[in-house]
Amino acid sequence: MKLKINNRFSTELPADTDETNDTRQVKNACFSYVTPRIPSKPTLIHFSEEVAAMLGISTEETKSAEFTNVFSGKEILPDSRPYSMSYAGHQFGNWAGQLGDGRAIILAEIERQKQVYTLQLKGAGMTPYSRRADGLAVLRSSIREHLCSEAMFHLGVPTTRSLSLILTGDQVLRDVMYDGNPAYEKGAVVCRVAPSFIRFGNFELFSSQNDLKTLKTLADFTIKYHFPEIKENTPTSYVDFFQAVANKTREMIVHWQRVGFVHGVMNTDNMSILGLTIDYGPYGWLEDYNPNWTPNTTDRENRRYRFGNQAEIALWNLYQLANALYPLIKEAAPLESILQVFQAQYESDYLNMMRNKLGLSKAEEQDNQLIHILTENLQLTETDMTIFFRKLSLIKKEDAVEDAFELVKESFYKIEEVAEKTEDSWMYWFTQYLNRLQQESSSDTDRKVAMDKVNPKYVLRNYMSQLAIEAAEKEDYSLIEELHLLLKNPYQEQDEYQKWFAKRPDWAREKIGSSMLSCSS
Structure with missing residues (x-):
């Protein structure tokens, strides 16, 4: 493989002077050089042809021992030095201090066709940020990350990508439910790909340490390479940067709500500065439409990261990023203004997104109420979100209310409950919806095509x-x-x-x- 190395992050930003993998507190450094753990018997079990082609790796090269060795951590790419990033974060609303890449190791940044991609191994061994863990990953979680990264990309949701899924040949001890019953599982490594893995927590770390020099260096670096539309070294550079991050974050959340995705662990260290879905842990898609659902057992009691709360958590996380950037701006007002506008902008974006899901091409005053009643009805009895919205595109303007309802019956888990308790509510809503469709100028065929582009038929349940x-x-x-x-x-x-x-x-x-x-x- 001939990959063009362009390690901007590790070349231009300060490194940890200690070059061991020993866990420790790291000061005044954006990253630490590390050495991946050598797996005993790496075996490639799947890769993404699309991501390989994006990186300039041929299908033939993916079959080579070199590919498997490099992307399992067994061999190092020529002219590269692997490293792990240093960052902090708020976890479940509480300040956790230094966190960092505890089981992620960046192999290199590579350049292809004027684009730079960061190649990161997840599960390749201990780093200075592993704390009390081993830095490894197991097959089950690696399969979920590999499949979901690519599934989200094809759904049109901003996300990191996944190049490869490789068994290490080693056993990893894990307590799946944290109930005192650990067991050995197959170890695996995923190679994640993104323009950058910089997170909100990178900025939080240096602000919390009052290391304003490194904070500024990191912010300038991020603006230079990832937000080139922002003019550097002006009084508003960092405000403009924060605004751009808020916009990208909001757009990402709207996409999550559109497809019914729940991240499960929206800690600030899991929030990408580029508005990418990052760190696929206990995620999930809504089966029945339940705004209170979270896929995370750790969050079962408080449901902080439930589906219906994701926009509010995004805003809360942006407040923490604003606090971290404040020392560079020294004015609260411009940051507060961006935060105050976020909610209104999100509500507007959400309304337009829901209009698209319903096939409404123009805005009408009654749309808000129509959508509100729909989301209430979807909770009256278990209703599959994906199937409901996909089936909705089959409805025609001239359909009778009963016929329209018949088209979505497949989405109900217990149709007898609908007949007994909620049929009147649904008939009322379908009456309003059919009346609303009469105001649309597009044909039934055109509306179906448009709806089927935003309402997926298949998601990774x-x-x-x-x-x-x-x-x-x-x-x-x-x-x-x-x-x-x-x-x-x-x-x-x-x-x-x-x-x-x-x-x-x-x-x-x-x-x-x-x-x-x-x-x-």
Whole structure:
């Protein structure tokens, strides 16, 4: 493989003077040089052809021992020095101090066709930021990250990508449910790809340490390479930077709400400065439309990171970033103004997004109420979000209310509950919706095409991932490939995969890995 190394981050920003992998507190440094752990028997089990091509790696090269060795951590790319980033963060609303890349190691930044990509291994061993952990990852979580990264990209959601999924040949001890019953699992490494892995927490760290020199250096670096539209070294540079981050964050959250994605761990150290979905841990998609659902067992009691709270958490996290950047700006007013506008802008963006999901091409005053009643109705009985919105595009303007309702019946888990308790509420809503469609100038056909572009038919439901994991544990990787191919075209009908357009099966309702998940990986 011939990759053009362009290590801007580690060349231009201050490094930790200690070059061991020993865990420690790191001062005045954006990163620490580290050495990946050498796996005993790395075996490639899946890769993304698209991501490989994006990086200039041919299909033939992915079959080589060099590819497997490099992207498992066994070999180092020529002219590169792996490192892990230093950052802090708020976890579940509490200040956690220094965190950093505890199990992530950046192999290199590479340049191709005037684009720079950061290649990062997740699960390649201890770093100075591993704290009491081993820096490793297990197969189950690695499959989930690999599949979800690519699934989100093809859904049109800003995200990091995944190049490869490699077994290490080593066993990793994990307590899946934190209940005192640890067990050995297969170890694995994922190679994640993004323009940058800089997070809110990178800025929080230096601000908390009152290291304003490094804070400024990092901010200037980020603006120079990732926000080139911002003019550097002006009185408003850092304000403009914060505004851009707020905009990208808001856009990302709107996409999450559009497809029913719940991140599960929206700590500030898991928030990308580029508005990318990052760090796929206990994530999930809504099965039934439930704004109070969180996929994270650690969050089960307080549900801080529930689906309906993601925009508020994004705003809370932006407040922490504003606090971190304040020493560079020395004025609160411009930051406060951006934060105050965020909620109104989000509500406007959310309204337009929901209009698109409903096939409404122009804004009308009654739309807010129409959407409010819909989201209330969706909670009256278990209703599959993905199936409901996908089926909605089949409705025609001239349909009778009863016929329109019939088209979405498949989305209800217990249709008898609808008949007994909530049918009147649904008939009222469909009456209002059909009346609203009469105000639209577009044809039924054009509206269906538009709706099917924003309402996916297929998403990576947790039970689907769990099936792929259970097969992979038996060395059957065919389901990983099937889901990977399916999710490359989530808005297409794909009749050959119709079995995946289905509600969560009963067996998956409470099963570990198919409903809620822990942070253990």
